Amino acid sequence: MKLFTQLFVTIDQTTKTNDKVAAIVDYLRHSDDRSSLYAIALLIGNRPKRPVKTADLKLWAADMSEIPYWLFEESYHIVGDLAEAIALMLPPHAPTRDYQLPEVITQLATLPDLADERKKDLITSYWRDLDKDQRFVFTKLITGNFRVGVSRQLVIKALAVYLGIDEAAVAHRLMGKWSPAKETMASLFAEPGQGTRDFQPYPFYLAYQLDSTPESLGDIGDWYIEKKLDGIRGQVVVRNGQLFVWSRGEDLLTDKFPEFGSLDDLLPDGTVVDGEIIPWQDGRPLPFQVMQTRIGRKTLSPKVLREAPLVMVCFDLLEWEGKDIRNMHMLYRRNLLETLLSSPSLQGVLLLSDLMPFNNWGEVAVFRQHARDFHCEGVMVKRKDSIYGSGRRRGNWWKWKTDPLTVDGVLIYAQSGHGRRANLYTDYTFAIWDGDTLVPFAKAYSGLTDKEITELDGWIKRHTLERFGPVRSVEPYHVFEIAFEGIQASSRHKSGVALRFPRILRWRRDKKAGEANTKTDLLQLIAASQ
Amino acid sequence: MLKFTKQGIYCPQADVYIDPWEPVERAIITHGHSDHARWGMQYYLCHRHTAPILRLRLGPDITIQTLDYEEVIAINGLRISLHPAGHIIGSAQVRLEYRGEVWVVSGDYKWTDDGVSTPYEPVPCHHFVTESTFGLPIYRFPDPAAVFSDINTWWSQNATTGMNTVLLGYALGKSQTILHHLDTSVGPIFLHGAVANVNAALATIGYDFPGAYLAADMDRHTLKGAAIVAPPSAFGSPWLKKLAPYRIALCSGWMQLRGTRRRKGVDRGFVLSDHSDWQQLNRAVIATGAEHVYVTHGYEGQFAQWLRERYGLRASEVHLQGAAIEEDEP
Numbered sequence: 086m087k088l089f090t091q092l093f094v095t096i097d098q099t100t101k102t103n104d105k106v107a108a109i110v111d112y113l114r115h116s117d118d119r120s121s122l123y124a125i126a127l128l129i130g131n132r133p134k135r136p137v138k139t140a141d142l143k144l145w146a147a148d149m150s151e152i153p154y155w156l157f158e159e160s161y162h163i164v165g166d167l168a169e170a171i172a173l174m175l176p177p178h179a180p181t182r183d184y185q186l187p188e189v190i191t192q193l194a195t196l197p198d199l200a201d202e203r204k205k206d207l208i209t210s211y212w213r214d215l216d217k218d219q220r221f222v223f224t225k226l227i228t229g230n231f232r233v234g235v236s237r238q239l240v241i242k243a244l245a246v247y248l249g250i251d252e253a254a255v256a257h258r259l260m261g262k263w264s265p266a267k268e269t270m271a272s273l274f275a276e277p278g279q280g281t282r283d284f285q286p287y288p289f290y291l292a293y294q295l296d297s298t299p300e301s302l303g304d305i306g307d308w309y310i311e312k313k314l315d316g317i318r319g320q321v322v323v324r325n326g327q328l329f330v331w332s333r334g335e336d337l338l339t340d341k342f343p344e345f346g347s348l349d350d351l352l353p354d355g356t357v358v359d360g361e362i363i364p365w366q367d368g369r370p371l372p373f374q375v376m377q378t379r380i381g382r383k384t385l386s387p388k389v390l391r392e393a394p395l396v397m398v399c400f401d402l403l404e405w406e407g408k409d410i411r412n413m414h415m416l417y418r419r420n421l422l423e424t425l426l427s428s429p430s431l432q433g434v435l436l437l438s439d440l441m442p443f444n445n446w447g448e449v450a451v452f453r454q455h456a457r458d459f460h461c462e463g464v465m466v467k468r469k470d471s472i473y474g475s476g477r478r479r480g481n482w483w484k485w486k487t488d489p490l491t492v493d494g495v496l497i498y499a500q501s502g503h504g505r506r507a508n509l510y511t512d513y514t515f516a517i518w519d520g521d522t523l524v525p526f527a528k529a530y531s532g533l534t535d536k537e538i539t540e541l542d543g544w545i546k547r548h549t550l551e552r553f554g555p556v557r558s559v560e561p562y563h564v565f566e567i568a569f570e571g572i573q574a575s576s577r578h579k580s581g582v583a584l585r586f587p588r589i590l591r592w593r594r595d596k597k598a599g600e601a602n603t604k605t606d607l608l609q610l611i612a613a614s615q
Numbered sequence: 616m617l618k619f620t621k622q623g624i625y626c627p628q629a630d631v632y633i634d635p636w637e638p639v640e641r642a643i644i645t646h647g648h649s650d651h652a653r654w655g656m657q658y659y660l661c662h663r664h665t666a667p668i669l670r671l672r673l674g675p676d677i678t679i680q681t682l683d684y685e686e687v688i689a690i691n692g693l694r695i696s697l698h699p700a701g702h703i704i705g706s707a708q709v710r711l712e713y714r715g716e717v718w719v720v721s722g723d724y725k726w727t728d729d730g731v732s733t734p735y736e737p738v739p740c741h742h743f744v745t746e747s748t749f750g751l752p753i754y755r756f757p758d759p760a761a762v763f764s765d766i767n768t769w770w771s772q773n774a775t776t777g778m779n780t781v782l783l784g785y786a787l788g789k790s791q792t793i794l795h796h797l798d799t800s801v802g803p804i805f806l807h808g809a810v811a812n813v814n815a816a817l818a819t820i821g822y823d824f825p826g827a828y829l830a831a832d833m834d835r836h837t838l839k840g841a842a843i844v845a846p847p848s849a850f851g852s853p854w855l856k857k858l859a860p861y862r863i864a865l866c867s868g869w870m871q872l873r874g875t876r877r878r879k880g881v882d883r884g885f886v887l888s889d890h891s892d893w894q895q896l897n898r899a900v901i902a903t904g905a906e907h908v909y910v911t912h913g914y915e916g917q918f919a920q921w922l923r924e925r926y927g928l929r930a931s932e933v934h935l936q937g938a939a940i941e942e943d944e945p
Contacts, residue, residue: 098883099882152752156917509878
């Protein structure tokens with residue numbers, strides 16, 4: 086726990102990637118293998134399930150800090166991170182014993198079965214034994230969301246240095262859900278093929294947003310161009326008669342997609358297909374909101390399955406006849422994929438992503454501009470001779486999304502953010518005009534520069550009308566251009582609309598509040614999009 | 616005896632304001648930070664050591680009357696004296712006494728010895744106006760001695776790897792405290808112009824701090840392993856680029872929170888404050904023995920409610936309009 090806390094503090098104290106990698110390598114060299122495995126799992130986000138309720142943690146911490154609950158809450162809100170707030174408020178204390186990371190996590194895993202009193206005893210005794218930094222890391226283990234300023238890529242880099250093997254190999258071995266309790270460093274990082282991890286997907290290859298003209302890509306004949314669909318990126322894995330469906334977030338979603346249930350019989354063993362999982366009806370995609378009605382549901386009723394039927398639109402083949410073919414050219418992989426998907430029994434479940442027959446980049450540009458009319462959000466541009474890489478890389482795969490829709494809204498509420506933005510008003514609510522009144526229509530958290538955020542924060546503090554807990558209402562004065570990807574009528578929102586991915590495009594200092602858009606404008610946008 | 620008005624804290628009996636933010640005739644200034652010492656007053660009253668700072672910042676022509684700590688002047692039957700606040704050099708609490716009733720306005724204060732300013736002393740009173748910049752239990756500052764030791768260790772680590780060390784802190788107050796505690800055996804010390812100006816003003820009343828002004832025409836390639844002390848506003852400026860290669864740290868009480876530290880994008884954040892932390896605020900309020908407490912500048916609502924519930928004091932929150940902007944806070 087001490088060593089891991091030290092690693093955490095070192096990582097937290099620097100903004101330099103190289104220093105962070107060096108700190109992780111240093112940790113791996115000094116730690117024992119078992120602790121290292123647990124640390125790796127934590128750093129890449131395989132955290133334990135939350136063993137106690139947040140509300141209980143708060144009560145116990147306030148109790149031990151001898152402050153009233155309301156003051157704990159107020160303080161927590163300023164910090165924005167529960168574990169940090171607790172570590173800051175508990176009475177100071179020098180550490181009295183060192184705990185081993187694997188033991189702590191193992192013990193935390195047993196907590197859910199204990200009685201509440203017993204839970205409290207256990208947690209508070211840890212708090213008593215640890216110093217401030219260790220309390221923070223320990224409480225982080227409980228509250229989850231263990232984001233510590235290292236990306237997965239960084240951990241992979243450090244492991245590659247430490248183990249002396251290729252980054253891509255490390256990335257592959259870390260895919261999917263593995264348990265540090267059931268692995269050793271040797272088993273986890275053994276050569277692919279030696280292990281028995283049938284379930285394991287490949288690291289997803291991600292496209293960069295095209296940031297120059299498509300002409301700069303050269304001859305259009307060298308590229309495959311496909312529609313960019315708005316669904317869930319996934320991999321279908323069939324090995325040894327078993328089916329696994331993975332999302333890009335590395336969630337195993339096999340049970341969520343009964344549509345794919347027969348694929349273990351229909352696809353040959355040793356097949357991995359990459360594609361977009363999306364609701365589909367009458368030969369075209371349904372809006373993403375339809376998908377959202379399914380995600381998160383524990384049980385899928387026949388009604389839900391009927392109203393939001395899913396398919397996977399497939400665009401790549403990563404494994405064929407048990408062989409990893411990611412290093413073959415896309416042309417080759419695509420041909421195999423077409424042959425595979427031509428089987429009539431797969432129709433209606435696995436669809437082939439169509440290649441768009443454009444003659445020149447000008448035609449692509451026109452299509453992209455009207456992408457919404459074709460039920461997609463732009464185009465994907467992939468080099469025919471590209472291999473399937475890992476992570477987000479420039480050069481071979483590009484996404485070229487259509488311009489977002491925009492609306493001018495007035496800032497009416499602000500709330501302070503969390504983490505890096507705690508104590509700074511960064512979460513904004515925007516309104517449009519409905520006659521003479523302003524009705525909220527979007528919340529947005531991103532899109533402003535740090536400088537603009539600071540300036541706006543100062544303005545908000547000086548022009549607050551009312552405070553409701555952490556939220557302040559402000560004078561309706563500033564206008565912002567809000568960009569979004571989709572719009573739907575909604576009976577749950579005052580404005581009558583729901584937006585997809587709203588974010589701030591820019592601060593319209595040239596506009597007055599009265600010049601913002603109206604509810605009528607938004608309803609017209611909906612009419613136009615249908 | 617005191618009223619909280621749009622212009623600032625006002626005493627009708629003496630017709631004088633304390634740290635007003637709009638031009639008035641007579642102003643008592645607790646200390647030289649720009650959110651307390653403003654331009655446009657006909658007469659300024661402040662501690663002897665604050666006077667050169669006011670002249671530096673507000674112009675040489677202003678009319679200032681100075682006092683020593685504990686020296687009393689009487690205006691219209693009201694006795695006024697200044698007492699050490701320990702915030703920065705010359706910082707003072709204002710004590711006002713009229714017909715046996717005593718009010719104290721704390722200004723900004725900290726109850727820990729920074730080695731530079733005259734340490735805070737509690738002043739018994741009936742009515743206490745306190746700041747609350749760090750008036751939440753999450754603000755429990757580390758021992759300054761440990762922080763200075765961390766700063767020096769970091770500086771020597773950077774110096775070993777050929778890096779310069781940039782330390783950001785308010786030009787007035789924090790910079791002098793840092794300079795006072797830097798280990799001059801590690802390497803040379805240089806100053807941003809804003810810090811050098813304050814030091815020059817303080818030199819006129821006998822203060823002497825290490826560090827040389829980093830002149831614009833100086834060959835900065837010769838800088839190696841140096842410590843450079845600069846105000847926070849220098850962060851991200853072209854001035855800073857010339858100091859490369861460097862590591863940069865912000866010295867502030869706000870560095871207590873990880874989020875703030877990361878948001879600033881500095882290499883290190885040292886928790887070093889010229890304000891009282893939660894413990895000090897609590898201790899100070901109790902030590903005054905005041906029945907009535909007015910909480911300003913910070914977490915007014917929270918701290919006032921705490922004082923009412925925990926100690927049964929008559930505590931209320933006061934929102935002073937000019938209190939929003941901290942000196943040099945970007």
